[in-house]
Amino acid sequence: MTASSSRVRWFGLVFISLGVALIIVDSTIVNVAIPAIVDDLGISSTQVQWVQEAYTLVFAALLLLFGSLADKFGRRRMMLLGIILFTIASVMAGLAPSGDLLILARLIQGVGGAMVLPTTLSLINATFRGRERGIAFAVWGSTIGGMVAVGPLLGGWLTTAFSWRWAFGINVPLGIIIFIGVLLTVAESREPTYGKIDYLGAVLSVLVFGPLVFGLIEGRTYGWWLTDTPMEIGGFTWPFDLSPVPIAFAISLLALVGFITWELHRKRTGKSVLLEFSLFRISSFRNGNIAAMLISLGEFGIILTLPLWLQFVLGFDALQTGFLLLSLAIGSFMASGFAGATSGKISPVTIVRVGLVAEIIGVASVGLIIGPDAVWGWLIPALFVYGFGVGLATAQLTGVILQDVPVEMSGQGSGTQSTARQVGSALGVAILGTILFTSTAGILTSSLQEQNLPADQIDQVVSAVVDSAGGAIAGLEANPQTADIADAAKTAFSDGTRLSAFAATGFLVIGLIATFSLGGAHKTREQQDAEASTEAEANLLSKDNELS
Structure with missing residues (x-):
């Protein structure tokens, strides 16, 4: 390989990493802009979760499909199409006049993101070998970890200096730069023997993830078992006493059974499958994906809850956050x-x-620091330790999962591991968001009952605080007659945020335990080289003995 072609590959890695940065930063850039969006569009706390979840949900549901399509039709081509769609959807989000249209734009962004992420991994897997592949994966993983926090900084600056709409508008020039860079520096890669696309499997996979996350987010709104608030979509109103939430969970479970059954059937008949179950015979791939999903449950949920607390309780603006x-x-x-x-x-x-x-120590420390009168400076070292842990775990776990995956299956492999992460992230945000808002409502209700407020007033205040995701606290504090209520709301919101941080810590502990299933199979490079050398010497000695 010439020095020139080698340099082009590394330039290609830069633009691939920028592509990753674009879609990852958009999963976090919105968080600090949410309070401004709440004020501007008047969205509810459920819509707040959906602005975040609409992106992550579609992202997770389509990763397997687009990983397979990339293997068949071209990984670079799929990435470029994803960048185009993502950029167009960003324009729609920036111009959205209502919460519902913003959520729709976020759904389309999720489609574009799902086209990009698995192709970045499979392009790296197909382009780099040996030690270079490890370095490339480290760059890819560190980009994800860093962008999780750069997103809020960029979003905070754009929201404070200009408007929350520019948090989406910034994607347009970035998308153009990435498109041109990938087109010029990244070689096309595909699997020419790939069979027909498994579209039924794709539909079933969407039905697994979509209803599951819907139920987790909407359970506190519509009721976990019986209907508390009727679901209304257009002119349709949910007519049954049984809540739509358990039905959504049942659909998810049935779809999972159907997906597994269908994929096994296609495999037995020699047809291409959306999820290659033979990959799970690779212990590093199987155990690594389990660990990745559990880890992601705890990794990014705190980035949803913490900005809300910082701005609505401590009074930070978006840029300070x-x-x-x-x-x-x-x-x-x-x-x-x-x-x-x-x-x-x-x-x-x-x-x-x-x-x-490091992540566990960092997130647990954040939970201990959070309070209505917290000294925010202590959050800096806690978040630094947490970020250090994210950077280590994300990059290296990706390498562990994919290192034994054959190149011709890299699209499915990267799509599967990305799906595991994004499903974990979507579930984590849904669960931690539910913990935040449900616990805030319960704690605030109890506190106001102790103040002997009328039941109607309690319901009104709790609904205002929770539905605004904390945005109503400032209004309560500005009125001298409701100052005590504002203090109770700050305390309740702080307690809810703290509980969500401790829940995230618990998920990370489970993820750490899960990594012990990976065993000691992955030795250092020096150990692997030494064993290979010993094996080669043994083979030569065996041949010498045979000749003698």
């Missing part, structure tokens, strides 16, 4: 240097575990 979260990004970027320095000296699984321990 972004600067505070910058400590997370700094920690993540520093982790990439640590991972590079220890490459070949410490096994990737060990680095993943070290990263998870």
Whole structure:
């Protein structure tokens, strides 16, 4: 390979990483802009969750499909189409006149993101080999970790200096730059022997994830079992006493059974499948995906809840919130240097575990610090430690999952591991958001009952605080007659945020435990080279003995 072609590959990695940055930053850039969106569009707390979840949900549901389509029709082509769709949807989001249209634009963004993410991984898997592949994965993973925090900073600056709409508008010039860069520096890669696309499997996979996340988000609104508030869509009103939430869970479960059955049937008949179950015979792939999903349950949910608390309880503006979260990004970027320095000296699984321990310490510390009168400066070291852990765990776990996957199955492999992460992230945001708003409602209700407020007034205040995702607290505080109520609301919202942080910590602990299923199979490069050398010497000795 010439030096020129080698340089082009590394330039290609830069634009691939920028593509990852674009879609990951959009999953976090909105968080600090949510309070401004609430004020401007008047969206409810349920819509707040859906602005975040609409993107993540569609993202997760379509990763498997687009991973397979990329293998068949071309990975670079799929990435470029995804960038185009994502950019168009960003324009729609920036111009959205209502919460419902903003959610629709976020859904379309999720489609574009799902076209990009698995193709970035499979392009890296197909382009780089050996130690270079490890470096490329480290760059890819560190980009994700860093963008989780750079997103809030960028969103905070754009929202404060201009408008929340520019948090989406910034994607347009970035999308153009990435499109041109990928077109010029990334070689096309595909699997020419790939069979027909499994469209029924794709539909079933969407039915697995969609209703599940819907139920987790809407359970507190419509009722977990019996209908509390009738669901209304257009002119249709839910007519049954049984809530739509358990029905959504049942659809998800049935779709999962149907998906597994259908995929196994196609495999037996020699047809191409959306999810290649033979990949799960690879222990690193199987156990790594389980760990990745559990870890993602706890990793990113706190980035939804923390900005709301910082702005509505402590009174931060969007830019101040972004600067505070910058400590997370700094920690993540520093982790990439640590991972590079220890490459070949410490096994990737060990680095993943070290990263998870750092994440657990960081998030637990955030939970301990949170309070209505918290000293925010203590959040900086806590978020730095958390970000350092994210940077370590994200990059190395990706390498562990994909290192034994054959190149011709890299699209499915990367799509599967990305799906595991995004499903975990979607569930984490849904669960932690539900914990935040449900616990806030319960704690605030109890507190106001102790103040002997009338039941009607309690219901009105609790609904206002929860439905506005905390945005109503400022109005209560500005009125001297409701100052005590505002203090109770701040305390309740702080307690809810703290509980969500501790829940995230619990998920990360489970994820850490899950990594022990990876065992010690992934040795350092020096150990692998030594064993290969020993094996080669043994083979030569065996041949010498046969000749003699």
